[in-house]
Amino acid sequence: MNFQFTSKIKRNLFIIIAAGLAMFVVGFLTEKNHLYTEIHSVHEGEEGLLVEYYKELPFTKVKFVEDVTVAATEAGISVDFSDLIELHKDDHHGSQHHDDFEFKMLLTPHSLETEGEHGHSEAHGDAHAEDHGDSHAEEGGHDAHAGVHHTPMETLEHIVHEVGSFNDTGHARTWSNLLVNAFFFFGIGLGALFFIALQYATESGWGVVYKRILEAIIGWLPIGAIFLIIVFVGASMHWNHIYHWMDPEVHNPESAHFDIIIANKKPFLSQWFFWLMNAVYFAVFLLFARGFRKRSLQEDLEGGTKIHMKNFAKGALFLVLFGYLSSAMSWQWVMSIDTHWFSTLYGWYVFSGIWLSATIFILLLTFWLKGLGYLDFINESHIHDMGKWMFAISFLWTYLFFSQFMLIWYANIPEEVTYYLDRFGDYKWILWTTVAVNFVIPIILLMSREAKRSKNTIIIIGSILFVFHWVDVFILVMPGSVFDHWAIGFLEVGMFVAFLGMFIYTVLNTLSKAPMLVKNHPYLDENLHHHT
Amino acid sequence: MADKIIYAMYDDDDKLLDGARMLVSKGIHVNEVFSPMPIHGLDDVIGVRHTRLGIASFLYGLTGLMLATLGMKYFMIDDWMMNIGGKPSFSYLENLPAFIPITFEFTVLCAAHGMAITYLLRNKTLPGMPASNPDPRTTDDMFVMEIRTAENTKYSADELQSMVKSTAIVELDEKTV
Numbered sequence: 001m002n003f004q005f006t007s008k009i010k011r012n013l014f015i016i017i018a019a020g021l022a023m024f025v026v027g028f029l030t031e032k033n034h035l036y037t038e039i040h041s042v043h044e045g046e047e048g049l050l051v052e053y054y055k056e057l058p059f060t061k062v063k064f065v066e067d068v069t070v071a072a073t074e075a076g077i078s079v080d081f082s083d084l085i086e087l088h089k090d091d092h093h094g095s096q097h098h099d100d101f102e103f104k105m106l107l108t109p110h111s112l113e114t115e116g117e118h119g120h121s122e123a124h125g126d127a128h129a130e131d132h133g134d135s136h137a138e139e140g141g142h143d144a145h146a147g148v149h150h151t152p153m154e155t156l157e158h159i160v161h162e163v164g165s166f167n168d169t170g171h172a173r174t175w176s177n178l179l180v181n182a183f184f185f186f187g188i189g190l191g192a193l194f195f196i197a198l199q200y201a202t203e204s205g206w207g208v209v210y211k212r213i214l215e216a217i218i219g220w221l222p223i224g225a226i227f228l229i230i231v232f233v234g235a236s237m238h239w240n241h242i243y244h245w246m247d248p249e250v251h252n253p254e255s256a257h258f259d260i261i262i263a264n265k266k267p268f269l270s271q272w273f274f275w276l277m278n279a280v281y282f283a284v285f286l287l288f289a290r291g292f293r294k295r296s297l298q299e300d301l302e303g304g305t306k307i308h309m310k311n312f313a314k315g316a317l318f319l320v321l322f323g324y325l326s327s328a329m330s331w332q333w334v335m336s337i338d339t340h341w342f343s344t345l346y347g348w349y350v351f352s353g354i355w356l357s358a359t360i361f362i363l364l365l366t367f368w369l370k371g372l373g374y375l376d377f378i379n380e381s382h383i384h385d386m387g388k389w390m391f392a393i394s395f396l397w398t399y400l401f402f403s404q405f406m407l408i409w410y411a412n413i414p415e416e417v418t419y420y421l422d423r424f425g426d427y428k429w430i431l432w433t434t435v436a437v438n439f440v441i442p443i444i445l446l447m448s449r450e451a452k453r454s455k456n457t458i459i460i461i462g463s464i465l466f467v468f469h470w471v472d473v474f475i476l477v478m479p480g481s482v483f484d485h486w487a488i489g490f491l492e493v494g495m496f497v498a499f500l501g502m503f504i505y506t507v508l509n510t511l512s513k514a515p516m517l518v519k520n521h522p523y524l525d526e527n528l529h530h531h532t
Numbered sequence: 533m534a535d536k537i538i539y540a541m542y543d544d545d546d547k548l549l550d551g552a553r554m555l556v557s558k559g560i561h562v563n564e565v566f567s568p569m570p571i572h573g574l575d576d577v578i579g580v581r582h583t584r585l586g587i588a589s590f591l592y593g594l595t596g597l598m599l600a601t602l603g604m605k606y607f608m609i610d611d612w613m614m615n616i617g618g619k620p621s622f623s624y625l626e627n628l629p630a631f632i633p634i635t636f637e638f639t640v641l642c643a644a645h646g647m648a649i650t651y652l653l654r655n656k657t658l659p660g661m662p663a664s665n666p667d668p669r670t671t672d673d674m675f676v677m678e679i680r681t682a683e684n685t686k687y688s689a690d691e692l693q694s695m696v697k698s699t700a701i702v703e704l705d706e707k708t709v
Binding site for chain 1: 582
């Protein structure tokens, strides 16, 4: 029986896509950017706020200094400004055209009431009036009941984000989110492709009933590839700046932005190699996907074991290629965003996330289709087996996350820890929430045999893990591309929902084109009586 | 009345499974099956309760986790403060990543050993223990089903025997306890 892709389901999916797009448009139009801020220690015990931006701004430095001074005085802080571009110019020549866009200042805050002493300034202007009346002796007691208190540095950072905020013409968040979603959903297709190749190569019998669902998910690959190519073309044409190494200035020894580390890796971090490898990735993935699908449909008609043995050989070949390509792919597409940093098990980490997302999606889709009465041949044992994968890969993911983190934490080498410093700074809560959710929820709630067979448990836990593995990809991409300017708002949610709608539409469309159960697979009969 | 044990021998696991299904459908309780390998679906047919070995394993794992944590806290932080990878914070929590691999390994060690020993004890199959299977051929290529008359009081011993004979057995043996 074929899946009936009814107009009602189509309409609902269009509503989801439209709602996602509407949210995205709202987010896109209100996308704000602000100056980059970073706390630097200046002298012994003294800290300054480094404020930077490298593109044209809608306000001048003079205006910025005036506005910050006014706002800071209201908050009870005096600020010293020093323009670092002037200092910079003395050292370097030959990059004049860039200086028009450069904005680099060091702001050093001093609390007005307690000169040189940090931690006692009141952040809010309205409460500030009272503060003047208080004596220093009472200030400690005041701190205890006044609620939120900020250091002068935090207050200043807040002011800079307010004053230095402007509409983002570079649309960094939109581009980065496009990469997050394109990669996440392409990854699900890729995970399904890997899974089907794994089952062919190992001649597995347990998953034959899932074959058409896997093939349907693989159907997203060509469309997912288009979205990825849009992001990559945008990066190559400098419409977006996700990949820092694509900027020719960093390879130019004459430029003030020359980066010796990136320049030394030119053979790897270059446009031609990037595109050459992209051609290899897409060619291999799409050709194998097409071949597996074609032979699967052919097997329905012809039978015999010839096609089965061919799938066995092709599956094994794909696994070998995938082993190399999935790692290299994640280095070029995702890891090179944090250009200076590298990790050899990064590819496995990304792959484990891909595989898990695919497994969860297979389970959720199976339950939905079972609810519609299509998959009566999938019994509890099949569900249990797929549930075991979901349980197991969750720990593969946690294991790889921890292995990567622990080695870097232990060695504490500056060139390695930068990656985690970025994430522990502005992404601290979202990172640890993701790790906790993706580890603790499966280990506690999915351990028992009954949980892996229960529809409700798997749907609830699966949905949570699915969303948090999207967040995981978000944390892979964002810290290196939008730095501290991340948010999860209309833009992010809308784009995710729109992608999800398109993804499900494509999957169901592919699913409707072939019978839900394969015919003539050598292990079909064994699998229909599957029992664990 | 003396308890009689009927041993029905089969030469194929599917034949045994079909026989067991037939007997169970008539309300006969199959006490035990001796087989050289696991037979899929047999547990449900003869009504074997689901094993609690998993729960035991979880508890052994928890024990290992606690022992490892307490041990390392005492050895590395309290008794003799260790400088861990150049991070002399002398705090278990701040050096937690360094302790996790050992915690993990010890958890697995305790869970695996505890589970294996429990399994052997529970089945009375510790090395050197007398074998409990009725016929040595059940460790090779034969399958034996055990039915006790005391558990099937609604049929007489003869009725039970004739019903067992109607399945695809190759040998029938009887023992009085």
